[in-house]
Amino acid sequence: MAQAMLKSSLKGELEVDVKIKAPAKKFFNMFAVTPQAVSKATPENIQRCDVHEGEMGRVGTILTWNYVGKKDFT
Numbered sequence: 001m002a003q004a005m006l007k008s009s010l011k012g013e014l015e016v017d018v019k020i021k022a023p024a025k026k027f028f029n030m031f032a033v034t035p036q037a038v039s040k041a042t043p044e045n046i047q048r049c050d051v052h053e054g055e056m057g058r059v060g061t062i063l064t065w066n067y068v069g070k071k072d073f074t
Contacts, residue, residue: 014067032057035057036048036049038065039066044068044069045068046065046066046067046068046069047067047068048065049064049065050063050064050066051063
C-alpha cells in the first residue's frame with residue numbers, strides 16, 4: 001500500500017509582534033501544551049495544527065501549522 005507523503009509548498013520562519021490580552025503563563029501553555037488551541041483562537045490565520053512527529057504537548061514534537069493569513073509580509 002502506498003503511503004502519502006506530507007509536502008509543504010513553503011518552508012521558512014515567520015516572526016511577528018502581537019499584543020495579547022492574557023497572562024503570559026496562559027499564552028505559553030497554549031503554544032507549548034495545547035497548540036491545537038491556537039487554530040481555535042485565530043481561525044482566520046491558522047486553520048489547523050497537526051502532529052508530524054512525536055506526541056502533542058511533549059518536548060521535541062514536530063508540528064505542521066496550516067497558516068492562511070497575509071500572503072505579503074513586506
